[in-house]
Amino acid sequence: xxxxxxxxxxxxxxxxxxxxxxxxxxxxxxxxxxxxxxxxxxxxxxxxxxxxxxxxxxxxxxxxxxxxxxxxxxxxxxxxxxxxxxxxxxxxxxxxxxxxxxxxx
Amino acid sequence: xxxxxxxxxxxxxxxxxxxxxxxxxxxxxxxxxxxxxxxxxxxxxxxxxxxxxxxxxxxxxxxxxxxxxxxxxxxxxxxxxxxxxxxxxxxxxxxxxxxxxxxxxxxxxxxxxxxxxxxxxxxxxxxxxxxxxxxxxxxxxxxxxxxxxxxxx
Numbered sequence: 718x719x720x721x722x723x724x725x726x727x728x729x730x731x732x733x734x735x736x737x738x739x740x741x742x743x744x745x746x747x748x749x750x751x752x753x754x755x756x757x758x759x760x761x762x763x764x765x766x767x768x769x770x771x772x773x774x775x776x777x778x779x780x781x782x783x784x785x786x787x788x789x790x791x792x793x794x795x796x797x798x799x800x801x802x803x804x805x806x807x808x809x810x811x812x813x814x815x816x817x818x819x820x821x822x
Numbered sequence: 823x824x825x826x827x828x829x830x831x832x833x834x835x836x837x838x839x840x841x842x843x844x845x846x847x848x849x850x851x852x853x854x855x856x857x858x859x860x861x862x863x864x865x866x867x868x869x870x871x872x873x874x875x876x877x878x879x880x881x882x883x884x885x886x887x888x889x890x891x892x893x894x895x896x897x898x899x900x901x902x903x904x905x906x907x908x909x910x911x912x913x914x915x916x917x918x919x920x921x922x923x924x925x926x927x928x929x930x931x932x933x934x935x936x937x938x939x940x941x942x943x944x945x946x947x948x949x950x951x952x953x954x955x956x957x958x959x960x961x962x963x964x965x966x967x968x969x970x971x972x973x974x975x
């Protein structure tokens with residue numbers, strides 16, 4: 718069997734996985750820039766400075782999307798969502814705004 | 823070094839902004855009109871030729887942003903929090919998450935521009951390009967505002 722990368726599947730899955738990981742606070746790892754430390758999982762290690770989750774969220778979404786892109790062909794995704802591919806990033810952006818609303822309260 | 827990378831990040835952003843805005847404007851207009859006006863010349867471009875440049879510039883911009891992000895976290899965000907500028911932190915958080923979503927869109931964007939497509943794909947192509955352009959414009963403006971409030975040192 719030949720593996721083929723499915724770009725539409727990747728992008729759709731990436732948007733969903735990114736928002737899910739962000740909403741559930743599931744970064745694969747955290748980075749602590751003060752001393753360049755790392756920790757696995759979302760649990761913040763105290764005493765080593767501020768933590769950054771973005772890299773972990775990106776790896777989460779990228780990994781899930783990459784697996785999906787090699788397992789689910791584009792024609793499957795397009796058969797269901799062909800008219801609405803553009804909706805996924807729009808909803809993902811809207812969800813991020815919603816999740817960040819506490820900064821503006 | 824961080825200042826150099828920040829300036830490079832901004833310059834890549836300018837180039838990306840130009841390429842995407844050009845492509846979006848041209849796509850929204852549809853077929854090009856042959857006349858001598860500035861607007862017609864601006865939008866009368868071969869839209870597909872921008873795609874590899876947009877992908878490369880987006881990746882370069884994101885990589886540079888990810889490189890200087892730790893400096894922002896320590897030197898800018900903490901003072902923002904001390905100054906009770908929660909909205910500024912929120913704006914940057916949006917920039918960061920939008921940019922991440924934009925990265926995920928690149929394969930679809932490149933794929934839609936690489937094929938001769940029907941009307942539905944054409945609509946998706948314009949919409950995805952427009953979303954990417956909005957993300958880049960947002961990132962550029964927010965980056966500029968935050969740098970004006972407190973830049974990296």
